Amino acid sequence: GESVGLHLPTLSVQEGDNSIINCAYSNSASDYFIWYKQESGKGPQFIIDIRSNMDKRQGQRVTVLLNKTVKHLSLQIAATQPGDSAVYFCAENSSYGKLTFGQGTILTVHP
Amino acid sequence: EPEVTQTPSHQVTQMGQEVILRCVPISNHLYFYWYRQILGQKVEFLVSFYNNEISEKSEIFDDQFSVERPDGSNFTLKIRSTKLEDSAMYFCASSLFMERSEAFFGQGTRLTVV
Numbered sequence: 001g002e003s004v005g006l007h008l009p010t011l012s013v014q015e016g017d018n019s020i021i022n023c024a025y026s027n028s029a030s031d032y033f034i035w036y037k038q039e040s041g042k043g044p045q046f047i048i049d050i051r052s053n054m055d056k057r058q059g060q061r062v063t064v065l066l067n068k069t070v071k072h073l074s075l076q077i078a079a080t081q082p083g084d085s086a087v088y089f090c091a092e093n094s095s096y097g098k099l100t101f102g103q104g105t106i107l108t109v110h111p
Numbered sequence: 112e113p114e115v116t117q118t119p120s121h122q123v124t125q126m127g128q129e130v131i132l133r134c135v136p137i138s139n140h141l142y143f144y145w146y147r148q149i150l151g152q153k154v155e156f157l158v159s160f161y162n163n164e165i166s167e168k169s170e171i172f173d174d175q176f177s178v179e180r181p182d183g184s185n186f187t188l189k190i191r192s193t194k195l196e197d198s199a200m201y202f203c204a205s206s207l208f209m210e211r212s213e214a215f216f217g218q219g220t221r222l223t224v225v
Contacts, residue, residue: 032210043115043202043216044154089154097142097209098167101154 012108019080021105023073023090032093035064035075038104039086047075047088077107085109113137115217117203123223124193132188132220134203143186144204144214145178147171154202160186161209193224 013019025033031052036044050057050064050073057064063076073090087106091099116135124130136143145157159166160178168176177189186205190197200221204214 034213036216038154041218043204043219046213046215049213091154093210093212093214097144097159097206097212097214098156099144099146099154099204099214100156103153 009103010106010108012110013080015080015082015109015111017080019075019077019084019107019109021075021077021088021090021107023075023102025071025073025090025092025102027092027094028068028071030092030094033064033066033073034091034093034099035062035073036089036091036101037084037086038089044089044101080107080109082109082111113215115203115205115215117201117217117220119220120218121221121223123225126195126224127192130190130193130222132190132201132203132222134186134188134217135184136186136203136205137215138184140205140207140215142166142206142209142212142214143178143180144206145188146202146204146216147199148202148219149199157188157201166209190222193222195224198222198224 034049035047038044048059048064061078065074087104089101089104091101118133143160146154148154158168158172175191200219202219203217206212206214
């Protein structure tokens with residue numbers, strides 16, 4: 001069946017470092033992926049998305065990489081700031097707009 | 112910036128009682144969703160809704176659950192007879208398109224069943 005999962009449940013970095021959060025998916029037919037950020041007590045917030053016809057997509061301080069060969073997705077955050085501390089989820093957009101979320105990675109940024 | 116709004120932010124109810132969670136999706140969006148998140152776990156899909164019909168529902172969304180868009184702005188989730196295991200954060204989301212479209216989430220309603 002479909003599943004989207006994360007390799008690392010927690011990640012601690014120093015302010016200013018780059019962060020990399022990883023995600024594995026199992027449905028090779030998946031064609032659209034989204035990274036969400038969730039702060040404590042809030043709903044998931046869209047960060048960046050990527051379609052399966054792309055390998056890389058860049059936003060402001062964030063980059064998503066997609067490796068379809070090994071069904072792997074990563075989120076890179078440049079110059080991580082304390083405000084980036086949150087739980088990060090990858091999600092697969094499948095039928096009827098349904099999102100299948102991974103387990104989440106807790107990112108902690110130390111000043 | 113347009114946003115999805117949910118009310119109430121926190122609902123406490125007794126087991127067996129009915130609850131209605133309310134959402135106002137973004138006004139020009141056409142697709143609506145409910146998700147839930149049990150404390151410390153991942154976000155789980157419950158149901159998607161389009162054109163006044165359920166498009167897809169998960170195994171969680173059993174006969175105790177129902178959704179409705181009673182007017183042009185509200186989207187509700189009803190749980191007829193709550194169970195302790197229904198305690199979770201419930202998130203409403205909406206999107207403009209069905210596929211390959213960013214879904215915007217509300218802040219959530221924390222449901223506590225006692």
